[in-house]
Amino acid sequence: MLGLDEYQQIVEAAPNMIWRSGLDAKCNYFNKTWLNFTGRQLEEEMGNGWTQGVHKDDLERCLKIYLDNFSAQKPFEMEYRLKCFDGEYRWINDRGVPFYDNDAKFLGFIGSCIDITEKIEGQILKELAQIDDLCQINSRQYAEKLIRQKLERTKNEGNISLTIINIDNFKRVNDRYGQNVSHAVLRKVSRAIQDNVRQSDICGRYDGEKFIVGLPDTDSREASNIAERIRQxxxxxxxxxSHGSFTVTASIGVCQITDEEFLDMLIDKVDQALLKNRGKDCVTVYNQQEAIALITVSS
Structure with missing residues (x-):
């Protein structure tokens, strides 16, 4: 058995940041790892002093999780930003558990924290790569990835349709009204698309003024109905x-997909076929063979 001094040395030297609180829910111990991280003295952290280092946007949530679970004597886990000794805030994963004496009498909580900044920042970068910042919709690459995954899962089991939405005369809008207004058009159209599809559908900004929608478990007839709803x-x-308002329209191409192998080609071919054959403010439906034939004949 280890002696008390040995346990204390282990806790002090532990790579994790360790804290303890008493029956009043106030902290009465922080190990050396915690103090080295914050750059503060033990006396400064004691009681509620440690909360001074929690980011103001996380503090209320952090305290609620802690105090609610303390009252219920239940383990908890939370993430928040804590100020480091260099003045920078870093993301912390904090796990707390109640502890008891040999007679099962509740004595307070003990917690262990680790720095997860790299993990959180990696998630943020991943989300940025997945989302088109202007339109707050899936990026082209991420939308295509989701459609491929859906195709793979439903292979030979269901229909998936693809929709390409192109804002008509968008260049004129940009030339006449400028970038701020054209950006407003993109955001509004993006919102209109998302408001008129189902939760299972996959929306993304394809390129410039074009959007893509993958419609799982949807044949071309049902897809054309959804496309018409978007068009309207x-x-x-x-x-x-600044001088009034105007309306915009969209031309929409619809194609049912039957094979993942043709996805890239179909996206391109439906888009090109739509550009060649659109009548503005309309929905055009192709089957996979027609879309391929259209571009084959024209090439």
Whole structure:
């Protein structure tokens, strides 16, 4: 058995940041690792002093999780930003558990923390790569990835349709009204698309003024109905600018996909076929063979 001094040495030298609180829920111990991280003295952290280092945007949530679980004597886990000795805030994973004496009498909580900044920042970078910042919709790459995954899972078991939405005369809008207004158009159209598809559908910004929607378990007829709903929603938009407002329209191409192998080709071919054959403010439906044939004949 280890002696008390040995246990204390182990806790002090532990790579994790360790804290303890008493029956009043106030902290009465922090190990050397915690103090080295914060750059503060034990006396400064005692009681509620440690909360001074918690980021102001995380403090209320952090205290609620801690105090609610303390009252219930239940283990908890939370993440928050804590100020490091160099003045920078770093993300901390904090796990707390109640502890008891030999007679099962509740004595307080003990907690262990680790720095997870790299993990959190990696998640943020991943999310940034997945989301188109302007339109707050999936990026092209991420939308295509999700569609491929859906195709793989439903192979030979269901229909998946693809929709390409192109804002008509977008260049004129940009030339006439400028970038701020054209960006407003993109955001409004993106919102109209997302508001008129199902939760299971996969939306993304494809390129410039084009959007892509993958429609799982959907044949071309049902997909055309969804596309028509989107077309009407876009048509009803009013875009305001300094001298009034105007409307926009969209041309939409629909194609049912039967094979993941053709996904890249079909996206390109439906898009090109739509550009060649669109009548503005309309929905055009192709089957996979028609879409391929259209581009084969024209090439």
């Amino acid at each position: 929603a876009v048509h009803s938009l009013r875009i305001k600018h």
